[in-house]
Amino acid sequence: MRPITGRDELALFTRLPYVLNTELSHDLAAGRRRPEWTWVALRDDRLLARAAWWSRPGDRVPRYLDILDVDDGVDGVPAAERPEFAARLVRTALADILPAGTRPPEYTRFVPPDWREDPLVGPAVRARMTALEGLGARLFVERLRLEWRPGTPIPQPRGRLTFRPVHDAEELVTLMTDVLTGTLDAHGRDELTRMTAREAAVAQYDDELTRYASPKEWWRIATLPDGEPLGFVIPAHNGYNPVIAYIAVLPAHRGKGYVDDILAEGTRVLAAQDVPRIRAATDLGNVPMANAFRRAGYVDFEREINMTWR
Structure with a gap:
């Protein structure tokens, strides 16, 4: 388990899918991410798990843990071992990233609206949450993410304000x-x-x-x-x-x-x-x-x- 060496290892880090993968290169260039906050767990050259933290440019410590993934494929980490495997990666990385006694950053994860009912997504999300609960984290809130798209009518002013x-x-x-x-x-x-x-x-x-x-x-x-x-x-x-x-x-x-x-x-x-x-x-x-x-x-x-x- 180690941090990536730099942008040259993004191809390795992005072997596991997630919606934020496309933003990582730009975030590293902009200072919102750092190689030393971007960790991988490898077996030989196989990526078994990964974790990454995000901050605003110039922050001394990261603000969010926003990427946490375990290879849940057929040849990946066995289902029963995934929570502990992910927890070990986060625990190892935090010991290196944060000063002793610092409260870990908030965890944030984007999931589909129907994640609870999805037979594939639901267990994966719960495994991550279980991993972090083992480290002392608790669910704080679930949020709706919404989007307005061009062509959608915008109500006309009513003159009240x-x-x-x-x-x-x-x-x-x-x-x-x-x-x-x-x-x-x-x-x-x-x-x-x-x-x-x-x-x-x-x-x-x-x-x-x-x-x-x-x-x-x-x-x-x-x-x-x-x-x-x-x-x-x-x-x-x-x-x-x-x-x-x-x-x-x-x-x-x-x-x-x-x-x-x-x-x-x-x-x-x-x-x-x-x-x-x-x-x-x-x-x-x-x-x-x-x-x-x-x-x-x-x-x-x-x-x-x-x-x-x-």
Whole structure:
């Protein structure tokens, strides 16, 4: 078990299939991945398992474990041994990657919407989860991944709201602080157990929103006709896809259907850039937000499994 030597071993690493394989070369060049965070388990020259971690460029430690695979073919690792084999690879790599006492990064995995019922995919996903549970991880949340495709109608403005650019960082951070009241987002609720709403909003603004290379002029504040803000949407490009990065309605204005107007505006902003798709995500349990995306023509194309260490 060892890390790859560099981009010259990507052909070896990508012998096992996964949707992220096509992004690895670019991620290594961009500094989102490092060879020393990209591990393989070999028997002679046969790839039996692999694991890789992702970060934002410049991060000292990885942010996510987002690739974990075991060869589950006929001549691969026997089914009963796969969880322990994967766990041993992750345990070995983490001992080399992380400083002692550091909590392991969150695990994230993209899976088909029907992964539980699929006789091939289901056992493979469960084997990975079992491996990480043996290392102390637990399921944190399952998320819907959604996609808007060109040609899908965008609802026309109803005239109830006005949209304008964000005045400054303080305005947006203040709104982000307010919308955390009553949030259904699992990550947001978890953050509120460890920090104030203001601290969580500042952290998300600094660590995520400011890192998008797309123009801040795309961001929109939704207001009532008298100018009172009631929500916002952050259309962006995350380096992989155009995305609805953040959308929210202030607590006092929820339940009135404003989210549909706000999402339509964010979709219009990105669609005007002639994009091939728009991606979005929300927790499986956030039913109101999921329904809003579906009403706007976004389709469920994938799920995302998140596991964390406490």
